[in-house]
Every structure is written in structure tokens, then in C-alpha cells.
Amino acid sequence: MSTAMPNRVCIVGAGPSGLVAAKSLLHDAPSGTFEVTLFDAQTCVGGLWPSQSDDGSRLVHPLMVTNQSKHTIQFSDLAWPEGSPELPRAWQVGSYLDRYLKSYCSGAKLVLGTRVEKAEPLGPPDHGSKAAWRVQTRSSQGEVKQETFDYLLVASGFFGKPALPPISRENLQIPVLHSSQYRDLEGLLGTADGSGGKILVVGGQLSGVEIAGTIASHLSSAVHSPNPGPVSKPETYSVHHIIQKPVWVFPLHTSPKPTSSCPPFLPLDLGSCNLSNRVQPLTNSQGHISMMAAKIVHSRYQIALGTDQSIFSPAVAVSADETGNPPYLAASDTYMDFVRSGLISVSHGKLQGLSGRQATVSPSNEQIDDIAAVVLATGFEAAGSISFLPASVQDTLSLCPSNLNNTVALAFHGTHHPDIPNLGFVGFYRAPYWGVLEMQARFLTALWVAGGPSSDSMPPSLRDALHNDTTIERTIGLRNDPRASQFPMGDYAWLMQEFATALGLERSPPLGKMPRLPPADKEMDILTPARYSSNSLTDSQQAEVIKSLRQTNATVWAGVTSTKFVAKAVFRSLLGEWKLERELTSKLPSHPSGHFSGTAKFLLREGTREGRESEFDALGEDGDRGMEYLYVEEGDFKASNGFTFRATRRYVWRYDEKQDKLSVWFARTDDQKRADYLFHAVEFLVPEQDEAGESPGMGWEATAGHMCIDDFYNVKYMFNFKAVNLTDWRLAYTVKGPKKDYTIDGVYTR
Template sequence: MPKTVCIVGAGPSGLIAAKSLLHDVPKGTFEVSIFDSQPRLGGLWPSKKDDNGGLVHPLMVANQSKHTVQFSDLAWPKDAPELPQAWQVGRYLERYFKAYCLEAELYLETSVEKSENTGSGWRVHTRSKDGDLEERVFDYLLVASGYFGKPAVPESSVVPENPEISVIHSSKYRNLKVLLGEGNPNGGKILVVGGQMSGVEIAGTIATHLSSAVHSPGTSSISNPEKYSLHHIIQKPVWVMPLFLSPRATSPVPPFLPLDLASYNLANRPHPLTNTQGHITEESAIRTSSLYEIALGTNQSIYSAALAVTHKDNANPQYLAVSDNYSEFVRSGLITVSQGKLERLCGHEATISPTQEKIDDIAAVVLATGFKASDSISFLPPSVLETLSLSSQDLNNTIALAFHGTHHPSVPNLGFVGFYRSQYWGIMEMQARFVTSLWMAGGPTSDSLTPAMKQALDKDTSIERTIALRTDPRASQFPMGDYAWLMQEFAAALDLKRLDHLSVMPALPPAGIGMNILTPARYPSKSLNEFQRPEVTKSLKMTEATVWAAMSSTRFVAKGVFRSLLGEWKLERDLVSKLPSHPSGHFSGTAKFLLREGTRDGREAEFDKIVEEGGDVGMEYLYIEQGDFKAANGFTFRATRRYIWRYNEKQDELTVWFAKTDDQKRADYLFHKVEFSVPKGDNEKGWKATAGHMCIKDYYDVKYEFRFKAVNLTDWNLAYTVNGPQKDYTIDGTYTR
């Protein structure tokens, strides 16, 4: 007789658990039923661009690439973006369900309200969307409901229950109109509370929306968007990484890769791997701080003193966040940062402790204060909750589970998948395999355990370690464990071998060792079927092709340049003309790159096709330069120019467009495409690019040189040589921060 399993949660952890129970053991070993209170599967991940009912914005860009946001045996489509949006992740999960979970019974809009451990099994009480109660008995209960049970909000003494202004949790933010209504004619400050991952991400998102509202053509969805700004409260500086990093950060022509591919290079670590998370020593913290500073090329003081990670911060556990635009918005002044803790919100004013700084003129508050995991497991019996030792005082929402969040030996018929913070797709898959193997063997004390699993369980100290870290002032940001190390530990317990790369990988200096990129596909099942095997190979090839393209061509350089242009630059430009009709002289002024959502002007057919196919129209800049031109004859006049700079992610293409003369926020027609060239040797000082444009009979020969320090542009040159019957001059401009 098959053993019956109740899985609570139809998100990624529930689906990978179902797949393991149905496919990683002999067919018919387990019968699986999946319950989820939502009307769709996917958990946090919506599958439609307009699905705003969940805890994740459908257009949110994943902060890991498709090579990591996947399971080992289902590759993404070739044309999927490197960094998928949330709704695209939801579509991936729908594909995964159809590929591997159709044999499971799926009950959507059905919540698990209560469960009872009978000793030999579980009595599970469910309620359907119509309110119908049902009671079923299962041999095993698997919790896949995750960390994000219910938004955590400050006590009423900090944020009143009925505030005078709009107060929402970051998981509910969708757009400015929802947050601000029609807006206030006088504007005000949007206060973001919380300085870790979600705080930085949501502040960067709202700043992008504000910038777009101010600088886009047409009418804004809120009135006077230019009168709003953001104020972000953080408790301490965190390292803010962009979505693309460089595996050769010290190179003057750094290549760019999605940050997970740049970070999960096992060639950079001694083997066997040791755990870098948990209790962080001062030595380890200083070493990590140094690595982050090398990756960014700065201690973040270039953006703001409030973001700077100083020597006094280096010895403390280092915290990380991810955002493409946050730091530059801080530098530009759109986001103001204060260090401290929100003590009280009263009317339109907030008080920060311990400085007692007052922030006035607040128009709305966004709470990036995390989630309570307790609601995700509230259906478990009180005795089991006591055994799991969930503490409301534990800000990391940990529960006392053995072998890296998979089970508790006192409740052998209860399993967990997905109770893990940090990069979790590979870990979820490993957890699902481990629970499946554990139940297949008969439990943690069974004589049928393989020697590897028995040894892993005998050595395991996960429960003791979890409880100790709750009160450890030097606990890491993600205390449950180092992703790469955990993958190694699970693989050893499961007798899984990590696949070699299919081809030789690019070597990095100084050791000249080939890159060794960790992805879930490197750890496939031992019993791949004829459908899974090509999916694993396809995934591996896709990752390797991406790495090789980045390391040997100009792939992603346009992305790296585009991201780093945001904000204001000092511009000095010389013009040397051979014709008296165009006087020589010098321009001195500023150039601003003002971020906004991609617009349709000038590319109507392409834009409509992207929208029709459900793609991302991308971002663009409104470029405005202003300054004084002093001609060689001594005459000085005020000069200004406007262009539109666009980045097309699918084409990995940077283009510059003329602005309309009668509506200078709108693009008119293409000026040129920026064509990057592969460095010719080690003497290059920056990434070079060329472009060309024929203006009636005059030809513009364009040359760029972009100089980086790690991922950030420090300065760049733009030169034109213009020849034709009407023009004969050269322009050479230098942009510096």
C-alpha cells in the first residue's frame, strides 16, 4: 500500500516536495495531496503580470538569475531573461507542476486549519473556499508553507492602528497611486522603515517609480510627483549589490555576470567547503567586508556617509542587500538615509531612536519589517509547536529542526521543505530529497538508513546550533547556513555527485583556475529519466554559454554601463571646428541621467510587439545636459541638449535617441546604437565603443570609452567627428562624477 502524504503549500517548496515523493523513489511508494489557500499554485510567485493579490509584486525582478532560480531537472526557455520577473517565475512553476506533479491531488483555495498527530499518522482538517470542512487521515505531513506567513508590523505604540496617513507593508506596495491616492499638492516624504533586503529593494523600487512619474511624458498618475522624496530608516549600513557583478572586479575592463554566477564560483573557495554563516568571528567579518568592497569598488562612501561601511563596522557581521538603483538614488538625493530605529509615528512626524531625530512632512509609510513564520505553521498541534521551539522573540523566524531544516527526530512523520532563508531553490530541492529518503528508509532511527545518511544524522547539530544563534549577537544575516556548503552537505548525505561542467570554463587570474559555477543542475537526481536528462544538459549548457559570452565577448557590458549612468555628471567638452560657421570653444556644465520606465515613442512597432508577447519594455533615461559654451571668440551662451538613452535587455543593446524639439521628454528617432568592442589587450583603460549616424549628408563618427572601478563608472569619454558638406568639426567630452 502506498503511504499517503499531505503537503501544505503549493509554492516552489511544495511542488519540489511532491516531485521528489513521486519520482525520486519507486513509483507508487507515496500518494501525494497538496493543499493551498490561494486560487493558484506558485506560493509567493504570481503567474500573471496583473496578479496583485499576493505578497510579491508580479513585476519584481528576481535578485538571482534563471540559472539559480530553477530546479535541476527543468531548464528555462532559451529566450527567458537572465533575471526573470516574479510572474515569469510563476509561469516556470506552472510548467514544473505539469512536468512532474500531475499525479498529485491538488486542492487550491483550501486551507489547512488544524492537524492532529495520531502517532501512526496525521488527521488533517481543511476548509474549502465555500467554507466546507473536511477531515482526512495521512501517513505523513509535509510543511511547505514557507517563511512568509504574515507581514510583521511594529506594535501600536510605534505605529498607531489607525494612522492619519497611508501605512502599508512592503509586500503590499504596487504603485504610487495605491500608496498615495491622487497625491498631495504639497508632496511630502515617503518613509521606508527597515534596512535589510526588502527595505533596500522597496526603497529602490519606489524611487524608480517616483523618478519615472516626474520625468516621463504625459500626465502622472499622482499630482506633483516632483514634490515627493524618500526617507529610509536603516539600523546599520548594509552592502548594496547591483544585479550584475564582475568576476574580475579589479580589471579596468571588467566583464559582467548576474551576481549569483559571479558569487557562486566554487573555484574561489578551499575544499571541502566550510560553513561561512552562523556565528561570525571578527576575522571572518573583516574578510567578508573586504570582499564586498572589492566587488563594489567602494565602501559606499561615494554615495552617502550614511551608507558607508567604515572601519568600526568591518568587525561586525556584514549584511547584504540587492538593488540596481538604490545607491545612486541615495547619491542623487532622491533617497535620504537615517540610521536608527523607528521609535514612534505620530501624525505626519516620525521619531528615530536613539538620536531622537524628527522626520516631518511624511505623506506615507512603507514598512519593510519582514514576516512572521508562526502563521505558516499555526495548523500544527500545540505540543508539536512546543517541540519545534518557535520563538516570537527570534527575528530570524527559525524553528528547531534537524539536518538543515528538514525534520525533528521527536516527530518522525513530520517533514519540512523550504524553511530556509537566502538562496533557496537548490536547498529546497535537497531538502525534499532528504525528507523523501528519510521516509523511504522508515525514519531517522531506522536500520534501513544508508551509511551516508546515518553518518550525516549522527554528526548533525542543527537543532542546538539554531537555538544558540537566536541569542548570538554575532549571528549572520542568514544563520541557517552557507548555500554552497549546505549543497555539499546534502549531497554527501544523499550520495549525490556534483556534475562536472560539460566544457572547459574560463580561467580567472591570478591562479588561472577555471570557473566552477554552482547551480542546481550540477546536482541532478541519481535516477534521471528520458525527460529529465536533456533538461539537465540544457540547463548546464545555458549557464556555461552565458559565462563564456560574458568572459570572452561584450555580453552584459551595455547593462553594466546603463545601470551606472544614473544620476548627475560633471561634463567638460571641447569643440574644434574647421569651418567659421561652427565656432570652436569649450562647454562646461552638468549631464543628468533621469531614470524612467521605457516609453513607446520612436519605436512603436517594436514596443507593441514586446507588450503583446508579455515582455519587459525595459528602462530608459531622459538625458539633460545644461551649461555654458564659451566660444574661441570670447562669446558665451547658455547651452542645453536632450536625448533618450535606452537599454534593450533581450538584445543586450544600448541606444541613444534624439528628443523631440516640441516635446523634449519624448523620443523622436534613433541617433545611434552603442557598439562595444572586445578589448585588444591588457593595456586597455576602459570599455570602448563606437557608433555612427548619417544626418542628411553629414556623418557622425562616435567613439566612447567607459572607465570602471569594479561595477561603477568613475568617468567616461564621448567624442564625435562630424564630416560632410555642412560640417567639419570634432567634439571631445569627459564625464566625471
């Protein structure tokens, strides 16, 4: 029996990266190989992710909806609980990490409320010194300790601290904060004078689009909710967004068949992770982007969205001149339609300076006046996350603090540096898909078990991977490359393939038959972390892998072959103003026929309690009340007898994500911002398909019925999409009763 002492590993950070690293060292290596200690300055695990809905202390808002589904935001051997939302909120991700900690990291020593201040190398473990790192920590009570470890693993997060642009600030009279600090309107505008104005959002990539859409949603809700909010006169505020160039903004659900007249919908990441649309073996689609490659991807994005975005505003349109440049994307369900409605206005350029309540944009020198607050969505600096490493180590890593995307140059896809064999990294790169975090952790575990990058006892696949690796040179080359991609380290599927090859892991086949779709006319092949499970699973781990794969399959089949997610897609795309033309045809002289011409506005707000009190209250503190619309219809009705009068109607439209249901509620007559009782629930119909699986010439049909005392309302809908966006829709219903016999047929167009 071996009496060798275990190698002591210090992991800095107990977020997703630190937890999966601890799990891999404890479970993927021979038992007793590593002794793991996790340090984190916070008092709870999770890193960016809070585990309570009211925890506003993390960098991520607890109620933020993830832009990737639960099938991607997971590790291979822990499935989400049944009934979890497809797109979790941030606090639910934190709860998942708590479960992961309990499931797999009980063998690690967890030291919370303790910051790693210094880590000094004492020599690699193969140079005769068992203690390779001297680590100094400081607790939240100020207690300083020193310990020695054989290995140091950095999992402190790429999003170290907010990056603030070097702009001039003179006589500022307004609050300025980073997007990671935004929680609500009251927190943002609490120091404003209440006179209204523009909320200036600076930064046009992922966080900029997301926060602009979020603030606009909060403003819309404050204006249109029945109860007064904490901010006075919310209707006097708007959002002004400064972007350098237009980006493609995807909703959180897209269609795997965007050219279909009746497109099905899936969470955004499931469509993008369909390996059937990729040439095998995979090649990297990120890094340096040639003009030809850029044009191809721009074209794909335009097909997926069904527009160059000019339908929303010229300011966000991706022009033909732009398609030769590397494409950038963002995700938001509300941003584009708020731009179309005018609640968000857009300027191009960079914020040059702030003075009083005015901003200057370069190079145009545009002046933006009447600013009430500024939100800087300008990214994060990663250099601070490794400030505990000495200057000599930072120099070896080619630290470049000013480069927010390629801050350090690490070998084999961000895992280590060959000159410091007892130092490893997990999750230290932009856009860390969780599957890649798990692969990085497995790679480091295998590398250290084999004795390090210069060991002769490495498995052939690992040795070949390191021999052929050019990641360090590639990273440094991308720092000044004007054609560098948005996510320079590499695309998700390719990275998973590269790690799997190095580790000798096989990608498991899909769990059963999958839908066959164009353009490849192949069965869908959705990549999730569970497709790359460990070679040595326990029975309980195997059960979690199977559960995860079944969840993904069920979601895909439901999205492609049923009405799943259609209600969500319709609800999202209703936001804003529509032109409405409606015909009323009555068979009884007591009810005149006529024509209505006017507008219908769908005004977004947080879900309200009225009309569904018991259901709403049962949600509890952590329940998702969802969003709803206050529907306001205004126009002129011209009766067939020539009489014309002004007409208005109000309803409340609601979407229940748990049931995937869209419903329409009457508004109260005494308070038309409040729902009264249910008018009808919308039931979408599965379309008939031809032999090719298409539904030619038809949009999404839906029906509903409502009995109002003695009168029955037979309701029919037709929703016509172009890719992800509604272009027009029809609402018709027939009313029959003892004293009623008429039809109403209304057409809504943008």
C-alpha cells in the same frame, strides 16, 4: 508483487517548496511508495510567485526583477525556455512553476482554494497506526473536511505574514503599509492629500533597500515621463530610508574581475557561486561570524564593489569600525545612485513612533517631518505558517515566534525533528535558494523511504549525516547570538554539499571547459542546481539537465569573453548627475570652436513608445518595456571668439535587455520629454588582451555611426569602471559633411 498500500502524504503549500517536495516523493522514491496531496489556500500554484504580469495578489510584485539569475532560480531537471531573460521577473518565475507542475506533479492530487486549519498527530506510522495525522481543511466556500495521512510535509512558506514593529501610532494622517503590499505610487499615495512630502521606508536589509529603490524609480519615472501619471505633483515627493546600520548594496550584475581596468560582468549570483574561489571541502561561512571572518568578508565586498560606499553618501558608507561586525548585503540597481542624487535620504536608528505626519527615530530622537506615507520593510513572521500544528508539536519544534530568522529548531538543515518522524519541512528558512529546496525534498524522501530517523535500514551516508548533525543545537544557540549572520542556516554551496553527501549524490563537473580567472587562477566552477542531478534520470530529465548546464556555460563564456552585460552595467551606472567638460574643434570658420562646461543628468523612467512604436506594441501585455533615461544637458558654451551663451541638449538613452543593446535617441523639439528618432546604437568592442588575459590601462570602448542627411557622425566612447561603478567616461565624435568638419570631445565625471 507487493500489495502494500502507498503512504499518504499531505503537503501544505503549493509554492516552489511544495511542488518540488511532491515531485521528489513521486519520482525519487520507488513507484507507488507515496500518494501525494497538495493543499494551498490560493487558487493557483506558485506561493509567493504570480504567474501573470497583472496578478497583484501575491506577496511578490509581478514585475519585480529577481536578484538571482535563472540559473539559480530553477530546479535541476527543468531548464528555462530559450530566450528567457537572465534575471526573470516574478510573473515569469510563476510561469516556470506552472511548467514544473505540468512536467512532474501530474501524479499528485492538487487541492487549491483550500486552507489546512488543523493537523493533529495520531501516532507515528511505525507504532501500528497507518493514519498518523488527522488533517482538517476548509475550502474557500467554507466546506470543512477531515482526512488522515501517514506523513505531513510543511511547505507553507517561511514568509508567513508581514512582521509589523511595535511602534506607537498617534493621530495618524498618512497611509502605512508593509513592503509586500506596495504595488505603485497611486496605491500608496491614493489617500494622501497631494501636498507632497517624504515616503518613509523603514528597514535596512534586503527588502528595505529593494523597496526604497523601487519607490524612488517610480517617483523618478512619474516626474520625467512625457505623459502625466496618476499621482499629482510627483516632484514634491522623496524617499526617506531608516536603516539600523549600512549594508553592502550590490548591483544585479557584478564582475568576476573587479580590479580589471576593463571588467567583464555576470549576474550577481553566478560570481558568488564560483566554487573555484572556495577551499574544498566547503566549510560553512554563515552562522556565528568571528571578528576575523567578518573583516575578511567585508574586504571582499569592498573589492567587489570598488568602494566602501562613501562615494554615494556618508550615511551608507561601511566604515572601518563596522568591519568587525557580521556583514549584511542587499541588491539593487538603483538604490545607491538615488542616494547620491538625493532622491533617497538616509537616517540611522529604529522607528520609535509615528504621530500625525511625523516620525521619531531612536536612539537619536531625530524627528522626520512632512511624511506622506510609510512603507514598513520589516520582514515576515514564520510562526503563522505552522499555526495549524497543535501547541504540543510547536513546543517540540522549540517555536520562538519573536525570532524571525530562527523561528523553529529543525534537524539536518531545516528538514525534520527526530521526535516527530512523520513530519517534514521544505523551504522553512530564510533565503531559500531553490537548489536547497530540492535537496531538502530529496532528503525527506530518502529518510521516509528508509523508515524514518530511527530506522536501522538507512543507507550509511544518511545514517552518518544524522548521527553527526547538530543543526537543532546550532539554531537555538544562534537565537541570542549578537554575531549571528544574515542567513544563519548556512551558505548555499555548503548546504548543497552537506545534502549531497548525505544522499550519496555526486556533483557533476562543469559541462566543458570554463574560463580561467583570478584570484584562484582556476577555471570557473559555477554551482547551479543542475550540477546535482538525480542518480536515476529519465531521458527527458537528462535532456533538461544538459540544456540547463549549457545555458549556464553560454552565459558565463559570453560574460567573461565578450561584451555581454557591459551595456547593462553602463546603463545602470549612468543614473544621476555628471559634470561635463566638452571641447569643440572646428576646421571651418562657419562653425566656431569653443568649450562647453556644465552638467548632464540621466533621469530614470519607464520605457516609452515614441520612436519605436511597432516594436513597443509587439511586446504585448506581458512584454518588458524596460527602463530608459531622459538625458538633460545644461551649461555654458564659450566660443573661441569670446562669445558665451547658455546651451542645452536632450536625448533619450535606452537599454534593450533582450538584445543587450544601448542606444541614444534624439528628443523631439516640440516636446523634449519624448523621443524622436534613433541617433545611434552603441557597439561595445571586445578589448585586446595580453598573455595574462588582462586589458591593461583601457576601459570599455564603444563606437557608433549616424548619417544625418549629408553629414556623417563617427562616434567613439570610452567607459572607465572601478569594479562595478563608472568613475568617468568620454564621448567624442567627428562630424564630416559638405558644410561640416569638426570634432567634439566630452569628458563626464561624477
